[in-house]
Amino acid sequence: DVKVTQSSRYLVKRTGEKVFLECVQDMDHENMFWYRQDPGLGLRLIYFSYDVKMKEKGDIPEGYSVSREKKERFSLILESASTNQTSMYLCASRPINEKLFFGSGTQLSVL
Amino acid sequence: KQEVTQIPAALSVPEGENLVLNCSFTDSAIYNLQWFRQDPGKGLTSLLLIQSSQREQTSGRLNASLDKSSGRSTLYIAASQPGDSATYLCASDNSGYALNFGKGTSLLVTP
Numbered sequence: 001d002v003k004v005t006q007s008s009r010y011l012v013k014r015t016g017e018k019v020f021l022e023c024v025q026d027m028d029h030e031n032m033f034w035y036r037q038d039p040g041l042g043l044r045l046i047y048f049s050y051d052v053k054m055k056e057k058g059d060i061p062e063g064y065s066v067s068r069e070k071k072e073r074f075s076l077i078l079e080s081a082s083t084n085q086t087s088m089y090l091c092a093s094r095p096i097n098e099k100l101f102f103g104s105g106t107q108l109s110v111l
Numbered sequence: 112k113q114e115v116t117q118i119p120a121a122l123s124v125p126e127g128e129n130l131v132l133n134c135s136f137t138d139s140a141i142y143n144l145q146w147f148r149q150d151p152g153k154g155l156t157s158l159l160l161i162q163s164s165q166r167e168q169t170s171g172r173l174n175a176s177l178d179k180s181s182g183r184s185t186l187y188i189a190a191s192q193p194g195d196s197a198t199y200l201c202a203s204d205n206s207g208y209a210l211n212f213g214k215g216t217s218l219l220v221t222p
């Protein structure tokens with residue numbers, strides 16, 4: 001079975017802190033994604049990566065950056081956390097044109 | 112930009128009923144369409160993927176159909192059970208990379 005692992009299930013941070021969310025997949029998938037999910041807004045794509053060191057902006061990249069130094073690992077960085085970044089963050093991976101596999105999510109609270 | 116709509120937003124049915132969840136999309140130039148299940152506070156689990164050349168896919172009590180020309184997909188759940196209670200999301204793939212998600216239908220199956 002495909003496994004997408006997010007490093008934290010719950011995270012509480014202070015406004016202005018730099019936050020790292022880590023995601024690792026074990027199936028050698030080319031593509032990895034970061035979404036955030038908010039009530040009433042659904043899933044929104046923040047960034048995705050189609051290869052090592054390659055990244056593409058999604059619908060809401062402002063306030064975020066990403067890093068993909070190794071194929072299996074995709075990190076989401078909140079440069080200076082703000083309260084409006086309180087959300088459920090979901091990492092996913094897939095081969096091109098195949099099923100998308102999600103991690104279990106990180107519920108981030110910024111106080 | 113692709114818009115994916117799911118109606119109704121919520122549905123409650125008694126156990127044993129057969130039910131249909133609807134998904135519509137505005138751009139019929141899709142590679143595939145996927146259906147996911149999400150339990151509260153958890154990540155998404157892929158249920159079925161229908162390639163653009165296919166009309167339907169089946170897995171156990173689930174059957175998903177795709178009509179590209181009308182921009183519609185349906186997820187049929189036979190003989191519903193309380194364990195089927197969850198949010199069901201559909202997502203279209205227009206690029207081979209990132210998916211466009213609907214906001215989901217929240218299903219409650221009552222004993």
